[in-house]
Amino acid sequence: MVIDEEGKPMEGINVGIGFEKNTGSGTKGIPVRGVTDSMGKFTGKHNTLEGVQYRAYKGGYYESSGEYRFKNEVGKKWQPWNPEIKLVLRKIEKPVPMYARQFVGVLPLKDKDIGCDLIANDWVKPYGKGTHSDIIFHLRKRYVDDSDYSADLLIKFSGKNDGYIKYDLNMYNGSEFKLPRYARVDGYAKQFVRHVIRPPGRSLQDDRNDNIGYVFRVRSSGSSTN
DSSP, rough: OOOOOSSSSOOSSSSEEEEEEEEESSEEEEEEEEOOOOTTTTOOOOOOSSEEEEEEEEETEEOEEEEEEEEETTTTEEEESOOOOOEEEEEEOOOOOOOOOOOOOOOOSSSSSSEEEETTEEEBBSSBOOOOOOOEEEEEEEEETTTEEEEEEEEOOOSSOOOOEEEETTSSSSSOOOSSSSSSSSSOBBBEEEEEEEOSHHHHHHHEOTTTTEEEOSOOOTTTOO
């Protein structure tokens, strides 16, 4: 079922469902395509392995897609049988150009505040060519060997109104446009901590969550410069 952001059914939306077949030497995709009816529904069927992929798309909207995994098989029928999957199509309104930054580096020092300049894409002086601390990192680390270590990375913002807002997202299902359309005016937190630990004889424990997204606000009124 395909709906808009207000929960109303969308008719005439292109839908594709990808089933999988075992060929004996691998798997083969079996696509089934169609359009939604006046109730926003499209039904596709085919023999398949334990999972199917799906997508909904139409000009003027962000594509929505995902994967559905069945839980078990009863009487040669996947369970739950004949599931209804709901997809939300978000309208493309007034997209504006944005910058994307990828910075890979090692913190110059631990147990010390180190600023990162997002425009210069580097650490602030004297550790790099940056001049403005958009985000500040502080690493606390304990290392014995590769099987015994822990670390806390404190991430904070120095400006009076700078900070972040965390959003719970589903990065692998749903609309390709994940975050809210507009940044909130208030409610920005000043810092958060990322934690990793590997106790002796145990596996690595990491609080990373790929289904969390962040909105940062930097260089607002009262921001520091170093």
